[in-house]
Amino acid sequence: MLAFKVHKMQAEAAKLHLKKTGLLVPHMNAKRVGDFVLFPVVKKAAVPLEGTFVKSVFEAVPHTPSFREALVAALGAQEGHEATASYDTVGDIAIIEVPEKLESKERIIASALLKSNPRLKTVLKKESAMQGQFRVRKFKWLAGRRNYVAEYKESGCTFRFDLRKTYFSTRLSHERTRIASLTQPKEKVLALFAGVGPFAIVIAKQQPSADVVAVELNPDAFAMMQDNVAQNKVRNVLALKGDVRAVLKKYPKWADRACMPLPHTGYDFLDDVIAAMKDGGVVHFYGFGGEAEGVFTLNLAKVKSACKRQGVACTILEKRVVRPYAPAVFQVVIDFQVRRIQS
Numbered sequence: 001m002l003a004f005k006v007h008k009m010q011a012e013a014a015k016l017h018l019k020k021t022g023l024l025v026p027h028m029n030a031k032r033v034g035d036f037v038l039f040p041v042v043k044k045a046a047v048p049l050e051g052t053f054v055k056s057v058f059e060a061v062p063h064t065p066s067f068r069e070a071l072v073a074a075l076g077a078q079e080g081h082e083a084t085a086s087y088d089t090v091g092d093i094a095i096i097e098v099p100e101k102l103e104s105k106e107r108i109i110a111s112a113l114l115k116s117n118p119r120l121k122t123v124l125k126k127e128s129a130m131q132g133q134f135r136v137r138k139f140k141w142l143a144g145r146r147n148y149v150a151e152y153k154e155s156g157c158t159f160r161f162d163l164r165k166t167y168f169s170t171r172l173s174h175e176r177t178r179i180a181s182l183t184q185p186k187e188k189v190l191a192l193f194a195g196v197g198p199f200a201i202v203i204a205k206q207q208p209s210a211d212v213v214a215v216e217l218n219p220d221a222f223a224m225m226q227d228n229v230a231q232n233k234v235r236n237v238l239a240l241k242g243d244v245r246a247v248l249k250k251y252p253k254w255a256d257r258a259c260m261p262l263p264h265t266g267y268d269f270l271d272d273v274i275a276a277m278k279d280g281g282v283v284h285f286y287g288f289g290g291e292a293e294g295v296f297t298l299n300l301a302k303v304k305s306a307c308k309r310q311g312v313a314c315t316i317l318e319k320r321v322v323r324p325y326a327p328a329v330f331q332v333v334i335d336f337q338v339r340r341i342q343s
């Protein structure tokens with residue numbers, strides 16, 4: 001094969017030029033010979049660098065197909081394009097959805113995914129929506145290592161959890177970082193509906209002088225949170241197993257900050273959380289909002305009426321869309337500050 005040979009000092013400039021002018025042969029590795037680098041090229045042409053054209057042999061770069069390419073190769077063009085080529089990952093576990101029409105091909109689809117992404121070790125399929133009070137989903141193993149325990153890293157923290165036994169969403173990582181960066185030294189923080197501890201641990205790690213109380217009802221999630229607290233060596237998280245309403249009775253006017261990631265029914269706990277806030281405390285309240293009525297309208301109304309019931313003044317500090325949830329429905333967060341009205 002034809003090659004362009006340059007001194008190693010000019011290799012970077014040569015590569016850029018050959019790429020820009022379309023002379024470089026794609027999917028082939030350049031190679032080093034002594035002080036020179038040889039690039040595979042399609043033809044001889046004027047190159048504004050000191051170099052020569054020679055003959056050489058090159059190795060092809062192994063081509064990893066995209067998921068869509070792998071689907072088409074495995075299922076043929078029509079079904080390969082009907083299959084959903086997007087997927088979620090948690091550590092090295094991929095989670096896919098399979099259209100009903102292609103259910104009989106789900107194993108083939110899962111194997112195609114493993115071929116397209118060698119970093120992935122397991123493919124699971126969502127078998128249900130998030131269900132029940134513990135917000136747990138059913139999964140079906142499809143390909144790779146038969147494993148349901150994810151190891152996931154975020155913000156310098158590691159989380160290990162069994163996907164079949166607890167809720168976890170990587171899509172809330174931005175919220176965790178946002179709240180951790182708002183947390184001030186020595187704050188008292190309530191990480192409620194804590195799951196396996198992602199909010200609590202990210203906050204505690206970033207603000208080691210803060211005092212974080214994390215509350216979770218699901219015994220499996222609670223046990224995983226305890227392990228994650230130990231694994232991440234955060235000494236400022238107190239993990240409590242129990243119902244938020246019962247636990248908060250022991251924390252009247254205690255918190256500078258509270259985090260309420262229970263978007264379906266979190267409003268049922270607003271009164272209890274407000275009662276646990278110090279004067280000036282800030283609550284991060286998550287809810288769902290429909291586009292039709294305005295994504296924040298209902299949630300703002302719930303916050304304001306709970307504050308009124310509790311006899312506190314309420315300042316809305318921020319309201320933002322966290323992520324799309326369903327067609328025309330969004331997960332939102334409202335940050336509000338509680339001011340205790342002096343009587």
Ligand SMILES: C[S@@+](CC[C@H](N)C(=O)[O-])C[C@H]1O[C@@H](n2cnc3c(N)ncnc32)[C@H](O)[C@@H]1O
Nearest residue numbers: 133134167168193194195216217218243244261
């Ligand atoms: C949407 S998940 C959020 C979990 C976690 N904060 C996260 O971001 O991964 C809500 C969690 O609240 C827990 N939960 C539901 N009702 C509860 C209650 N009354 N008291 C304590 N925890 C509760 C569920 O078991 C679930 O783990």
